[in-house]
Amino acid sequence: MSETSTLATGGYVNGGDFLLSIATKCAGHCTEHSLTFTAETQSIKTKAPATVTTEGSGKWEKKTVKGLSFSGSAKGYIYDEEGECTIDDLRAAWKAGKPVSATGFRRKSKSTPYLVGDVIITKLEENYPEGEEATYSFDFENSGEPTTFNA
Numbered sequence: 528m529s530e531t532s533t534l535a536t537g538g539y540v541n542g543g544d545f546l547l548s549i550a551t552k553c554a555g556h557c558t559e560h561s562l563t564f565t566a567e568t569q570s571i572k573t574k575a576p577a578t579v580t581t582e583g584s585g586k587w588e589k590k591t592v593k594g595l596s597f598s599g600s601a602k603g604y605i606y607d608e609e610g611e612c613t614i615d616d617l618r619a620a621w622k623a624g625k626p627v628s629a630t631g632f633r634r635k636s637k638s639t640p641y642l643v644g645d646v647i648i649t650k651l652e653e654n655y656p657e658g659e660e661a662t663y664s665f666d667f668e669n670s671g672e673p674t675t676f677n678a
Contacts, residue, residue, distance in 0.1 A: 542559065543634075544633055544634045545560070545631065545632070545633055545634070546631070546632055546633075546634060546637075547560040547599070547601055547629065547630070547631055548612065548628075548629070548630045548632075549612050549616070549617070549620065549627055549628075549629055549646075549648075549667075550612070550616065550620060550627040550628055551628065551630075552611050552612035552616065553611040553612060554601045554603060554611065554612050555603065555606060555609040555610070555611035555612050555613055555614075556603045556604040556605070556606045556609065556611075557601050557602070557603035558602055558603045558604065559601070559602060559603075560599060560600065560601035560602075561599055561600050561601075562597060562598075562599040562631060562642065563597065563598050563599060564595070564596075564597050565595070565596045565597070565598070566592045566594070566595055567592065567593055567594035567595070567596070568590045568591065568592055568593065569590070569591055569593050570588040570589070570590060571588065571589045571590070571591060572586075572587075572588045572589070573589075596668065596669050597642070597644070597668075597669045597673065598666065598667060598668045598669065599629070599646075599666070599667055600664065600665065600666045600667070601664065601665055602662060602663065602664035602665075603662065603663060603664075604660050604661070604662055604663075605653070605660075605661040605662060605663050614653065614663050617648065617651055617663065617665055618651065620648050621648040621651045621665070624647070625647070626645035626646060626647055626670040626671070627645065627646060627647075627648070628643065628644070628645060628646075629642070629643070629644060629645070629646040629667060630642065630643045631643075640675055640677075641675070641676070641677040642673055642675060642676055642677070643673060643674050643675035643676075644669055644670075644671065644672070644673030644674060644675070644676070645669065645670040645671055646667040646668060646669055646670060647667060647668055647670050648665050648666070648667050649666050649667060649668050650664075650665060650666040651663070651664075651665045652664045652665070
């Protein structure tokens with residue numbers, strides 16, 4: 528039986544075609560991941576110039592960006608025979624409390640990722656419900672500027 532590609536050729540994009548690796552290994556048995564890109568802003572409000580005679584002028588604020596960041600999360604199934612990033616790998620990365628490399632890429636395009644940067648795992652959750660498959664989830668935040676970001 529041959530594997531059928533889910534790569535979209537136009538129209539909607541299949542979320543399963545996007546992968547996330549942590550410390551060079553894909554998040555194992557991952558069911559979903561998300562990325563959030565944030566711009567931290569500050570407001571600048573000045574008085575209207577003296578040439579403006581209308582009272583109440585100068586109430587509009589101007590925004591500037593003073594910082595950029597990205598964060599994300601992933602979740603999936605814990606699998607004993609995992610060949611990718613395991614729950615043990617995630618535990619070790621969380622416990623170390625140090626940045627690890629994260630890479631976001633499209634399936635079949637690993638050599639041209641759209642995001643590469645250091646992240647810190649800020650939350651790791653393991654769920655072991657009776658009679659069901661065990662699952663994991665983790666959150667991460669960037670540590671510095673990404674080395675690759677294709678907007």
